Amino acid sequence: MKFLKTTLVLFSVLLILSSCRTEEIQIVNPPIENELVANSTVANLMRNTVAKDGSDDNIIDKASCLSIKLPVTVTVNSKEITINDKDGYEEIEDLFDLFDDDVDSIVISYPIEVILSDYTVKTVNSDEELEALAQNCKGENEEDDDIECLDFYYPLKASVFNSNKELILTLTIENDEEMYKLIGDLEDYAAVTIDFPFKVILNGDTYIYINNMQELEEAIAAAKNSCDEDDDNDYNDDDCDGCTTEGVKEIFANCNEWIVEKLYLNEEYLTEEFKMFTFSFRENGSIKIDNNGDISEGTWKVTGEGNDMSFSINIPNYPAFNGTWYLHEVKEGSGVVSVHLLLEGNHLRFKSQCSVVKNELSDILLAEGSVWAVENYKNDGVDKTETFTNYKIYFYPDNVVKAKKDGVVMVGSWEVSSDASILALNFSDAPVNEFNKEWTVASISEMQVVLEANDRRLVIKRID
Incomplete structure (x- = not known):
């Protein structure tokens, strides 16, 4: 069934039933420069951009033009595991990497369902069918046609017109699949326009604004071959061929807060035990470990080059991390950086979200309709969050910030440093003047900003 076909049919019935109320029909001349035309160059580029990417699970199906619908059960080197999410692909790779002198094998438990690039779902019963x-669906170069170096930032708005230039429907597009279906249905509509401006994400870590169709076509065309789409079947091609000590140090300098994504030690998973910990790897070789306000210290050191790099960790309070690990790989993409360490069959993986968000701090704080609140505030280890319960914080483009509680408004100023690593706050009234600091930006997302200043830690979250 075509995208929103049922909605349009119902809409047509309503028009017939209410034909005497023609004043309610909005007649608009669609902006031609923003019209999305079926089979146009920009429409085809957009379709390839939002096509379903199937490269994440190439370690299983060896095909970037389709993906296996999860969960799926596979047997890896005689060990049966169930893959529930993308972390499971890493688990397969970990099993492959345990030994260098064995023959790796993977057996799929059928039947399975696969998702094609057009989001069609098919049932598969054997290796031959897969x-x-x-x-x-593979191209001539054994690669898919999708464009992965640019992503749309949702939601987006689109307007649908009939042949009388009447605006009959306004759509909110929430994801790639909805956009793909809209592009496939363009011939069913007299005209469709996209509401500009909107944001797109380049290479997973840079936002740019698009103001019209011409800019969109140029941006997608320029991004088409601008990154490694990882469409091959070499699951180790993101290992450390190009790693350097300076590069690793720079990553840790730019990313202030890390979590334990995986810790597999002596055939036991310890990830859950450390899921609330945050790690800061400082340039001077020290590590700060924050366990919900309980602070510990340790040291780290990286040496070597390429695939012969050592990563030494010494944390007296948490010996599970201690040792001279082998730096297996560093991954960067979609705003996430991960560092994978190996030691005699043990696995340790740290993850940080720092690539995208640092450039977007102001945009996040100023997002339309955003309201912020204090999620957590500690001063010298003392939890003072309750003092600021029910305060709502509003950021404005003219560097004005307001804190409001029970109808009382307290006005201050805010400023972000040129490299977005510092957020300065300045209120004149108590108690919020306690936040008057040049805060180091430890981590940010669209829903949370974590700030640190000496012995203080302030976490604000978006509540609207």
Whole structure:
């Protein structure tokens, strides 16, 4: 069924039933420069951009033009595991990497469902059926046609017009699949326009604004081959061929807060035990470990080059991390950086979200309709969050910030440093003047900003 076809049919019935109320029909001349035309260059580029990417699970299906619908059960080197999410692909790779002198194998438990690039779902009952599907959708270069170096930032708005230039529907597009279906349905509509401006994400870590169709076409065309789409079947091609000590140090200098994404030690998973910990790897070789306000210290050191790099950790209070690990790989993409360490069959992976958000701090604080609140505030280890319960914080483009509680408004100023690593706050009234600091930005997302200043830690969250 075509995208929103049922909605349009119902809308047509309503128009017939209310034909005497023609004053309610909005007649608008669609802006031609923003019209999305079926089979146009920009429409085809957009379709390839939002096509379903199937490269994440190439370690299983060896095909970037389709993906296996999770969960799926596979047997890896005689060990049966169930893959529930993308972390499971890392688990397969970890099992492959345990030994260098064995023959790696993976057996899929059928039947399974696969999702094609057009979001069609098919049932597959054997390796032969899977291979036939893969061969049918692969391009001449054994790669898919999708464009992964640019992503749309949702939600987006689109307007649908009929042949009388009447605005009959306004759409909110929430994800790639909805955009793909809209592009496939363009011939069913007299005209469709996209509401500009909107943001797109380049290479997973840079936002730019698009103001019209011409800019969109140029941006997608320029991004088409601007990054490694990882469409091959070499699951180790993101290992440390290009790693350097300076590069690793720079990553840790730019990313102030890390979590334990995985800790597998002596055949036991310890990730859950450390899930609330945050790690800061400082340039002077020290490590700060924050366990919900309980602070510990340690040291770290990286040496070597390429695939012969050592990563030494010494944390007296948490010996599970201690040792001279082998730096297996560093991954950067979609705003996430991960560092994977190996030691005699043990696995340690740290993860940080720092690539995208540092450039976007102001945009996040100023997001339309955003209201912020204090989620956590500690001063010298003392939890003072309750003091600021029910305060709402508003950021404004003219560097004005307001804190409001029970109808009382307290006005201050805010400023972000040129490299977005510092957020300065300055209020004149108590108690919020306690936040008057040049805060180091430890981590940010669209819903949370974590700030640190000496012995203080302030976490604000978006509540609207």
